[in-house]
Amino acid sequence: MEKPSLLPLLDARLPLSEEKVAEAARLAGVPLAQAWGVVRYYPRYRGLPQGRLLVDDPVARARGFARLLEGADGTHPPLGLEALSPIHVRVEGEERYVEWEGRLIPFKEFRLPFALGQGNRLLPPEPILELDQYEALGGSVFLRRALKNLLAPEAILQAVEEAGLLGRGGAAFPAHIKMRAVARGEPPRYLVVNADESEPGNFKDRFLLEHHPFLVLEGALLAALAVGASQVFLYVRDEFEAAILGLENAIRQLGEAGLLPVPTEVFPSGGLYICGEETALLESIEGKRAEPRLKPPFPVEKGLWGRPTLVQNVETLANLPLILREGPGTWRQTEPKLFSVTGDVARPGLYELPLGTSLEDALQRAQGEPEALKAVLLGGAAGVFTRDFTFPLRYKGRLPLGAGAIVAFGKEVDLWEVLLGLAEFFREESCGECFPCPLGTAVQVEMVRRRERNPDLVHSLGQTLKGSLCGLGQSAYWAYQSLLEVEGAA
């Protein structure tokens, strides 16, 4: 079995002293150098920014950012609170609070308001935090069947394949291909749930984790049984403290009910955007700096501790029970997808819509009027600005859907200010492992600051970032390039 991971050992010793770092390294059985490299990588070990912090997301950038900053001690990276933005958090030592409706609510207790969720297939009308509630609504049926050998692993794989389920984390890779590849690998095999949602504009996974932990867990366990995984890790963004507690409670309830066929544990993430990149995430669970690996080999062959590993997004897995319940054919007719719709719409929130819905329809569901908008940022930071409101929201289209973020900007918004926020986000989140990304994202900030429109420079920037090692650097210029296109078209 693998060694104990360094990250939880360090977490248990916060705030850190040199002795505590040395002790954690000894317990994890790694060189002190490795432990120190980790301490110098993750912000929570270096020391979190303190005080009243303005959450820096695209919505806040569109609302007079400089003025908002006046009442704050600094900024905090996006937290999946865009529907409530602009919003402040407060960090005091290791304690974190959301400022909400005039109160300070600890992260541990703060869930997104339920009114933000609109839908019924993935988003039933009430939060379901107890197993008997979940079962009363028809939950766990397929898990029970699988446990009684009435639902074979192959039948699960077959259903996922017939449904044509595509990964909901942004890459839209066919889920069954990954699953079958892992199922074919030598045991032990692992399942990792990627719940490190940090894409500006997105809060769908946060919502699912906070309100529907049993749905997510049933999907994960069905997938684990389908691929023959011997352990499930939920890598959850560490700021989603309420979600982590809810998941741990749900895991305990499943265990007590005899519905936990595979050991399942929550691993609080390293707390950085790059931790969501699937190989960086694996490095992080292994207790290292969250730096993407060279691919190939892909995680389905050599993942966690070199074993075949299925890494899937929260929303992808949440669809599994649904596919089995509705039947792959019916499910496929109106594939449900969650969209986080925010910015200049009257009812920002999370909307469950069939893939293929037009951008215009999605906006109108949130009571936004396309005629009143200058543009929409589609797909988050690794997304594009567009004015093509007729665009049907589906994967493999002309525009990247990403994880499903839609941020609407009214006519009076200065999109260059929003873009500057995105450029600074990429510069801050670059891990610095490969060369084009840390250099290029730093150059990009300066270009955006001076509103550089020289086509040669913009082309060279894009061409070079394209050569980055992982998707973070590769997509870092999309928003910039698309804003120039939107301007040209306006």
Place this chain on the structure above:
Amino acid sequence: MRLKVNGQEVEVQEGTLLLEITDPPHLCYHPHTETRGLCRLCLVEVNGRLLPACATQAQEGMEVRTDTEDLRTLRKTLLEWLALFTDLSLAPGLQGLLEAYGAHPGRWGRVPETRKEREPIRDNPFFLRDYAKCINCRRCVDACGEGIMGVWALTLEGRGLLAHPTTPLDRPLPETPCVFCGNCIQVCPTGALRPLSMEV
């Protein structure tokens, strides 16, 4: 097996790296360390995809292009950015590449945050750690750890543009497991690590 490099048929053995049969500029790769795929200078186009030649094995039927317009733009820009942020004065190889690719770092304007302002660290009688010249290729870290020595006197500090090697607990080198073998100096491509005897 057979593949095509810039339109020419080539026959190679199984397991050959593309870097061994093509000649793109390369920086992070070193035969004695395991660093590869980081600098992206050796990227080549394989059936339309960008892949690092230093980390990609030849495969039957590949169509490899090593010097397209796009690749030239990428390499030229990357070299310009390196020169913009880092002191390359003791890296003659890189200076040569900058000239060969017609690089003009000045076209990117001013950058406020650079690596050039870092002060050299003189904490031992043998060599200098001058991270103003460091491009973060990690060759030294690998040479000291996994790659050659296995003593782990070096690790990495920070993220993004300012990431660079450091010592465990940021201690002076003599207080680390360093045995002053000189392997890290040997593999450093930029003069960021250099013998004190070279200093005047």
